[in-house]
Amino acid sequence: MSDNQNLLAEQRRALILDEVRRRGGVRVNELTRRLKVSDMTVRRDLDALARQGMVEKVHGGAVPVSEPSAHEPGFEAKSALELSAKEDIARAAAEMAAPGSAIALAGGTTAFALAQQLLEVPDLTVVTNSVRVADVFYTAQRAAASGGGPRAGAATVVLTGGVRTPSDTLVGPVADAAIRSLHFDVLFLGVHGISVEAGLSTPNLAEAETNRHFVRSARRVVVVADHTKWGTVGLSSFATLDQVAVLVTDSGLPAEARAEFAELPPELVVAGEQQAAADI
Numbered sequence: 695m696s697d698n699q700n701l702l703a704e705q706r707r708a709l710i711l712d713e714v715r716r717r718g719g720v721r722v723n724e725l726t727r728r729l730k731v732s733d734m735t736v737r738r739d740l741d742a743l744a745r746q747g748m749v750e751k752v753h754g755g756a757v758p759v760s761e762p763s764a765h766e767p768g769f770e771a772k773s774a775l776e777l778s779a780k781e782d783i784a785r786a787a788a789e790m791a792a793p794g795s796a797i798a799l800a801g802g803t804t805a806f807a808l809a810q811q812l813l814e815v816p817d818l819t820v821v822t823n824s825v826r827v828a829d830v831f832y833t834a835q836r837a838a839a840s841g842g843g844p845r846a847g848a849a850t851v852v853l854t855g856g857v858r859t860p861s862d863t864l865v866g867p868v869a870d871a872a873i874r875s876l877h878f879d880v881l882f883l884g885v886h887g888i889s890v891e892a893g894l895s896t897p898n899l900a901e902a903e904t905n906r907h908f909v910r911s912a913r914r915v916v917v918v919a920d921h922t923k924w925g926t927v928g929l930s931s932f933a934t935l936d937q938v939a940v941l942v943t944d945s946g947l948p949a950e951a952r953a954e955f956a957e958l959p960p961e962l963v964v965a966g967e968q969q970a971a972a973d974i
Contacts, residue, residue, distance in 0.1 A: 802884030816847025
């Protein structure tokens with residue numbers, strides 16, 4: 695394939711960088727088709743961008759430059775990301791909560807979206823270390839009470855104690871002690887990062903320890919994580935993928951990751967696609 699001479703190298707690289715930032719990653723074969731240049735030209739452009747610290751090369755393409763493994767964004771910053779994906783994931787995961795069961799719901803913005811879907815599941819006992827998640831249930835109960843009485847089958851919510859993190863979760867020895875004494879039918883767990891090598895990880899050491907106790911106390915672990923979490927590695931790993939029963943993610947998960955998951959223990963549920971198939 696002859697190179698497209700209509701674009702200067704700087705223009706191509708600006709377009710590539712924009713795609714990486716907008717989509718969270720690009721593949722070489724996609725760029726060759728879009729830019730109408732050779733595979734070699736795209737790889738040289740990615741090399742140049744990587745040397746400048748503007749992208750990170752991965753097998754078959756490039757992704758945005760990784761944040762430091764100890765960096766933990768706040769709840770508000772994360773809540774604005776991948777909104778539609780989180781809503782799809784929340785709807786799919788809520789179907790896995792049986793009425794009358796005891797569930798644990800760890801912190802994070804995807805768990806927050808899930809909590810809103812779980813309001814429709816009757817008679818749950820919910821243990822959470824997320825201030826935001828607890829507030830979803832408390833607000834619903836207050837609204838129902840102001841309308842004439844508690845909603846039938848409303849969830850019983852237990853909020854652990856502990857030290858508050860930037861993600862508005864409670865962690866540390868107090869939270870750990872509370873979780874150790876309990877047993878859950880299902881743990882719904884949001885994560886900072888997920889990968890084959892590192893498993894589930896977080897940038898917060900205390901949160902990692904609290905999550906370990908959540909995982910040990912659950913009969914079944916369901917991870918709720920949008921596609922941008924794949925390949926991200928935080929400072930501390932707290933679970934391996936063989937401890938996970940189900941990963942609920944969105945349709946943005948790349949083909950390479952899906953192929954890897956075919957060889958891994960967790961069941962992969964791709965929200966949105968599952969619903970579309972059911973509607974056919």
